[in-house]
Amino acid sequence: MELPIVCEADFSDPSYSFVDLDVLIDRIAGDLRAHGFSHVPAALPEPLWQALHAEVATAPAGQLKAASVGRFNARVANSEVRRDAILWIEGASDAQRAWMAFASRLQVELNRRLLLGLFSFESHFAHYAPGAFYKRHLDAFRGQANRRLSVVAYLNEAWSPEDGGRLVLYDPEHDETALAEIQPEGGSLVVFLSEEFPHEVLSASKDRFSIAGWFRVNSSNSGRVDPPR
Template sequence: MQVTQLPVHWNIERILDDLDEHGFTLIDAAYSEQYQHAVVGECLQHLQQFRQAAIQNGVVSDIRSDHILWLGPEFTIADQHSQTLLALAQQLNRAFYLGIKDVEAHFACYNAGEFYALHRDNPQGKNGRMISSVYYLHQTWQDDFGGQLRLQDKHGNWHIIQPQPNRIALFQSDLLHEVLPAQQQRLSITAWLRSDHSML
């Protein structure tokens, strides 16, 4: 994966300080409107290819009801986001010695009523996921649309993060979190910064 440069308006010091202090951070107005519009278009273009995330090897889980589509370099617009996260990983490695080597990502769609119950992306260090991220794609959003990220920070305090358009939420993959039921279609790119190489 080609490493790109971080957007110049990202406040890297604040991102690092937030992650160090609380275990999570938010990046608002992450990208240009042109990029946001383009990546939403790419997502919507492939919406028919999404599959139920709850079905793994034919087994249905009741912990989640969203739909996903794993991303690769053929998704040229979304891959720019993955490249940006990989550039951010270099900063995180220098600051926290995380040893991040790769990014895995998928589009996610939460239709009305869909959710993801409380879980950790890397429970007790069982996989290589170090930092989780959610980039919210939809063009407009209102608080009563639901779909919020409910997250417990590293001190045990709970936070409700609104899925505002063009916002990136970054958090430690071992933190407990959930996606509250959506009332409107909610689109995002979920990605993990890994200390091993993705099997995708």
């Protein structure tokens, strides 16, 4: 589930490659530096997000599991908090490997530019059936967690404002203030500091598909001071 990045081999269909990856990563890094979050519409190549959409939308019944909340052995399904169903991405297809190769590149480049110390990446498909939501939450608990950066990619064709399903990002200082309300349009990408931004997923009137992922720092080092000389 949690895979240290070991290589950047490109296994994938050439139509999955990013045309201007450096420009995209520069933009994400600049936004993170200035605001702590980034929203880039039409970030992913269309053939890639469409292939990912096809995988999750046609997954055999029962492959996606009710998502849970809480940490470690306290994890429980809690349908009052979230109602999505998830499937972990572990490289089962060219499209999954292309997504993971993108995440790997993002990890390396953001570490280089922002010194975030990102160490590993995990991500899952998510399906929000009509009416499903994810109430306001933080992806990491300040001080304890090793989730440092959250990434969400949307996989929905022809989404319109009336369909609902927006991601609302709240201001870390005034958590009644919405900083951004993001439509889950296919190919768009949202990246934000996991410990900083409370956020929620509003219910939608149709099926909503996405990928949610997290970069972690190395838990065996986090919070430790340097050893004495």
